Amino acid sequence: MGSDLPVLLAAMSILSALHMGFQARLVGWSRMKHKILPPSVTGPAEFERTFRTHQNGVELYPIFLVVLWTSGIFCNEVLAALVGLLYIVGREMYFTGYINETKKRLPGFYLVLCAILILCRMASVGIIQSFLDKYHDIKLF
Amino acid sequence: MGSDLPVLLAAMSILSALHMGFQARLVGWSRMKHKILPPSVTGPAEFERTFRTHQNGVELYPIFLVVLWTSGIFCNEVLAALVGLLYIVGREMYFTGYINETKKRLPGFYLVLCAILILCRMASVGIIQSFLDKYHDIKLF
Amino acid sequence: MGSDLPVLLAAMSILSALHMGFQARLVGWSRMKHKILPPSVTGPAEFERTFRTHQNGVELYPIFLVVLWTSGIFCNEVLAALVGLLYIVGREMYFTGYINETKKRLPGFYLVLCAILILCRMASVGIIQSFLDKYHDIKLF
Numbered sequence A, B, C: 001m002g003s004d005l006p007v008l009l010a011a012m013s014i015l016s017a018l019h020m021g022f023q024a025r026l027v028g029w030s031r032m033k034h035k036i037l038p039p040s041v042t043g044p045a046e047f048e049r050t051f052r053t054h055q056n057g058v059e060l061y062p063i064f065l066v067v068l069w070t071s072g073i074f075c076n077e078v079l080a081a082l083v084g085l086l087y088i089v090g091r092e093m094y095f096t097g098y099i100n101e102t103k104k105r106l107p108g109f110y111l112v113l114c115a116i117l118i119l120c121r122m123a124s125v126g127i128i129q130s131f132l133d134k135y136h137d138i139k140l141f
Helices: A005-032 A045-074 A077-100 A102-134 B007-033 B043-076 B077-100 B102-135 C007-033 C045-074 C077-100 C103-135
Strands: none
Touching: A005 A045, A005 A077, A005 B007, A005 B043, A005 B102, A045 A077, A045 A102, A045 B043, A045 C045, A077 A102, A077 B007, A102 C007, A102 C103, B007 B043, B007 B077, B007 C103, B043 B077, B043 C045, B077 B102, C007 C045, C007 C077, C045 C077, C045 C103, C077 C103
8 A cells, every 4th residue: 555645635535424424314313203204305394404404415525525635635635634624523513503403504504614615725726836837837836 | 547547446436427327317207207397306206206316326426436436545446346336236226126116225225335334444444554554654464 | 746646637626616616605695585594495486496406516516526537537638627627618508597497408408418428438438448458458559
């Protein structure tokens, strides 16, 4: 195994995947609790919030993976992994907040947004530098 | 082209992507059959099951890609690709079962879950070994 | 930073991720305009079309990433990135068309489909060549 593999990014990816799987499980439990059989996705407000918060996670997850890996590879792996951890914490806050009340999803939402924006910024800077380096033989730093 | 590229993982990714595209096509055909125009996603039970089973595939697909690639790169590529094939078979069983009856999705579901858990286990072991190797100069095996 | 990294694929990934984030933002604005509080996803036809078009993007996004990266790495990076750009343009046409009228989503849809099929074809050819090269010591070209 090459020791130059981005192991921290891989670890953060697996961790976030497990977290997503756990949230899918919670939707399943909510189905059982409120006796809502698939394929129905409507029911009591609490179930609909639980379902919706998982869907929001699903929507954002590929975007998270893209910014995590590009920022980690083109900018800084350790920093990207730390911000990735922040994202997972924000996701958890979003989930537990949203289940209780629609408004309470906001703190987690801002943390998630913040993590995504930082990773996106890191990735953009890294990619532009790498692009200039590769195609124009220009080194900025 | 470097012959050290993870070609089996790439092949399994393309195969699963085609399979996902095919299932999206089946949802489109089900729309036509039941005359349900987008953006509506409700209708006869058969259409709703077809729609829902595709959505379940969409929810799980990024997680599958993460565990497929991390297990293949950090643990064993051939084994990961084989379990990936098992996942696609399970996905197909889930789809065809679910369309007929909600209960009949279960055998495919357990196969999918099994494949994901095996890949997740492989990835975790591989990542931990690689992490110890890279950051602590410790070799377990 | 190794200058052999697939920087064009990374750039196209970040660009498409930003585009997805922007479309999610448009759904949020549509929620505000039509006063539809989460977790509800039903309402006036215009909101439902906006919501649905974003969901369609979410469904296809992981498939796009798979075919973009596999075609770029196993076949041709520059060509894959250009077709990736075509995909983003198609996605935007699909979105703006669909919001106005369900039928108007079709030109964008065909462009998106076309981009996906080209990338899929490139990836398949590249992977088969790479596979024969790696496992059977056969070189086609």
